[in-house]
Amino acid sequence: YQKSIHRNCHLPGETIDGFRVAVHSNIELFEEVAAVLDYGGEGIGLFRTEYSYMNRPSLPTEEELYEEYKELAEIMDGKKVTYRTLDLGSDKLLSQHAQISERNPALGLRSIRFCLQHKDMFKTQLRAILRAAVHGNCAMMYPMISGLRELREANKVLFEVKQDLRRDGLHFAENIPVGIMVELPSAVMTAELLAREVDFFSIGTNDLIQYSLGIDRTNKDVSYLYQPLHPAVLRSIKMVVDAAHQSGIEVSLCGEVASDPFCVPILLGMQIDSLSMNPQAIPGIKRIIRQTTMDECKTLLRRILDCRTVMKINRLVMDSIFTRF
Numbered sequence: 192y193q194k195s196i197h198r199n200c201h202l203p204g205e206t207i208d209g210f211r212v213a214v215h216s217n218i219e220l221f222e223e224v225a226a227v228l229d230y231g232g233e234g235i236g237l238f239r240t241e242y243s244y245m246n247r248p249s250l251p252t253e254e255e256l257y258e259e260y261k262e263l264a265e266i267m268d269g270k271k272v273t274y275r276t277l278d279l280g281s282d283k284l285l286s287q288h289a290q291i292s293e294r295n296p297a298l299g300l301r302s303i304r305f306c307l308q309h310k311d312m313f314k315t316q317l318r319a320i321l322r323a324a325v326h327g328n329c330a331m332m333y334p335m336i337s338g339l340r341e342l343r344e345a346n347k348v349l350f351e352v353k354q355d356l357r358r359d360g361l362h363f364a365e366n367i368p369v370g371i372m373v374e375l376p377s378a379v380m381t382a383e384l385l386a387r388e389v390d391f392f393s394i395g396t397n398d399l400i401q402y403s404l405g406i407d408r409t410n411k412d413v414s415y416l417y418q419p420l421h422p423a424v425l426r427s428i429k430m431v432v433d434a435a436h437q438s439g440i441e442v443s444l445c446g447e448v449a450s451d452p453f454c455v456p457i458l459l460g461m462q463i464d465s466l467s468m469n470p471q472a473i474p475g476i477k478r479i480i481r482q483t484t485m486d487e488c489k490t491l492l493r494r495i496l497d498c499r500t501v502m503k504i505n506r507l508v509m510d511s512i513f514t515r516f
């Protein structure tokens with residue numbers, strides 16, 4: 192059974208009635224790229240670039256980053272590679288900053304906020320991404336964007352970096368698509384505004400669930416309350432997908448929810464454009480996609496949006512999976 196799943200993992204993620212959903216992969220380290228290709232990944236939907244900065248005494252140089260990013264773009268050979276800019280802080284700490292203690296690190300100086308306060312470090316990474324992006328089919332995205340002001344501030348830094356690269360006479364991807372991760376409730380509520388100023392969205396449900404439900408994603412004591420199928424989470428995801436499509440941009444989902452067999456049919460019903468997950472999950476998720484129809488997924492979604500509690504939704508999803516697969 193496992194063998195047959197693996198054998199079919201290079202087929203496209205397409206429902207029986209012809210709806211395509213791109214199945215991409217999340218990676219943390221360059222070395223994982225072999226697994227992505229082996230398990231049928233159609234691209235890299237999330238490269239967690241912060242891992243190249245962690246567990247080392249000094250910061251990587253622009254050249255080191257450029258070489259790593261370039262090699263990734265080249266190995267993927269025309270398949271999409273999405274670099275996420277640094278998402279440091281909270282659960283992902285730099286050795287040099289490991290001592291910083293914040294009372295609420297998840298609500299503290301992390302991610303894009305950290306980058307906007309450490310512009311030299313941010314600029315070094317942006318230079319490396321822009322230069323590497325000429326070697327493949329690349330995109331970049333900012334994590335933890337809370338609203339328009341922050342997006343524009345990040346884009347201003349990007350603009351300055353492009354000017355610097357031009358001045359330095361270096362070759363770079365002038366028109367690299369720039370997206371944001373939607374992982375804060377404030378971004379969900381302003382998705383319609385944000386969609387007009389970015390090239391794509393990628394929904395980060397790991398953080399979106401944490402911030403929407405007020406549940407620390409690393410705290411085992413409250414993990415039973417960390418519920419991907421909570422009506423608030425599902426409605427948020429739907430709002431973001433609809434806002435993206437109304438503005439004519441694509442929307443991906445790269446949190447753990449993308450590899451959850453119970454959630455995938457619902458996401459298909461919302462007409463998500465792509466899912467990004469750990470490489471090993473790809474064959475199983477592709478199998479689910481290929482054995483279902485968009486009609487079924489839309490019907491399931493309609494019924495789920497009518498449910499008022501997580502328990503009811505869980506039951507409905509469970510029933511639909513067991514009758515279908």
Ligand code: PEP
Pocket residue numbers: 237239278374394395396397398399445446447
């Ligand atoms: C997320 O928050 O869903 C996500 C994909 O990013 P990370 O898990 O790296 O915070």
Ligand code: MG
Pocket residue numbers: 334374395397398
């Ligand atoms: Mg996140």
